[in-house]
Amino acid sequence: TVGTPKERKATLYGWHKKSASHNTVTVRDTPEEGFQEIITGYEVLASNERHALLSVDLITGRTHQIRAHLAHIHTPILGDTKYGNMRENRACRCKHQLLWAYQLQLETDADSCLSNLNGLTVQTPPPPFMTKEFPKVQL
Numbered sequence: 001t002v003g004t005p006k007e008r009k010a011t012l013y014g015w016h017k018k019s020a021s022h023n024t025v026t027v028r029d030t031p032e033e034g035f036q037e038i039i040t041g042y043e044v045l046a047s048n049e050r051h052a053l054l055s056v057d058l059i060t061g062r063t064h065q066i067r068a069h070l071a072h073i074h075t076p077i078l079g080d081t082k083y084g085n086m087r088e089n090r091a092c093r094c095k096h097q098l099l100w101a102y103q104l105q106l107e108t109d110a111d112s113c114l115s116n117l118n119g120l121t122v123q124t125p126p127p128p129f130m131t132k133e134f135p136k137v138q139l
Helices: 065-072 086-091 128-133
Strands: 009-019 024-028 036-047 052-058 103-105 121-123
Touching (some): 009 065
Antiparallel strands (some): 009 024, 009 036
8 A cells, every 4th residue: 555554453433325327436434325334344464655565354335446446545556546645656656556366365254155165265475576676574
């Protein structure tokens, strides 16, 4: 992210509304008509003067939720041209979002057709941008 969240670990609660015509979302702190609840957990894994590496737990899954929710708390994803900090993106020569799923864990209901996959965890190695910016972080 650009900047570091105030709290090292937190669960964010908000309200989300998608604009289909603009392909963007708006996040609010309080419920409003047409908005749906969103819940996003995060933990700061590492940070420096300008950036932070977060582990994000997507509790609800709405369009652009991670990007919009983090931008709402003034720590947008580096490289995000829709919700991000364009000045910092240019300064870092970052032309794509530095958003990466290093681990997916499936949690299903017992009666789900996918219940046999409950608890399955899939991990990937860190991408090059992470190892350059935060080489000492162990995931």
